[in-house]
Amino acid sequence: MSKIIISYQTVEEREQIIKTLSTGVKIKKISKPYRKGLYKRIYIDID
Numbered sequence: 001m002s003k004i005i006i007s008y009q010t011v012e013e014r015e016q017i018i019k020t021l022s023t024g025v026k027i028k029k030i031s032k033p034y035r036k037g038l039y040k041r042i043y044i045d046i047d
Contacts, residue, residue: 002046004044
């Protein structure tokens, strides 16, 4: 299992990244969004 950190500004960017990732790998868990400064970030656990 690996963990990926994704930084994004808009919900549309987040959805596009998740959709692209899900075509190649199995996503186990997506964390709640954290905000620090201009960008928000989520943590994604993958197999």
